[in-house]
Amino acid sequence: MAEWLVAAIRRLLIAIGLVAKPQYLFRLVGEHPVDDEIEDGAVYVVGGKDYQKWAYFRCLTDRSEMTMQNLGGSCASWPTSVAGSAIAVCTSCCAGRGS
Structure with missing residues (x-):
């Protein structure tokens, strides 16, 4: 189905x-987004249908900052409703481990 129709x-x-407004909308993109392109409430997942490497989104506390998270690491994660996937959340527990 066309993206505009969805x-x-x-x-x-x-x-x-009939449907609650989601806190975040996930967008699968083929290339890393430019900082100015990142909208509030959107998570840009870089990769393809079978492989997702990075997630970009606005910082939750400072909307002027962009956050980039590696989805391939072993950091803590929180579940999402997007096909049972998860977004990696690298915190200080991962600092210095090369994650």
Whole structure:
């Protein structure tokens, strides 16, 4: 289904109250996004359908900063509702381990 049609259906379902507005929308992209392209509430996952390497999103505490997370490491993660995947959250526990 065309991406624009999926987005239109999602907006309609949210507008009429049948679906709750998600906190984040995940976008699969083929290349690393430029800092200025990253929108609030969007997580840009770099990779393909079968392989995701990086996640880019605005910092949760300072929206002027961009956060880049490696999805291939062994850092802590939190589950998402996107096909059971998870986003890596590198915290100080990973510092210095080369993750």
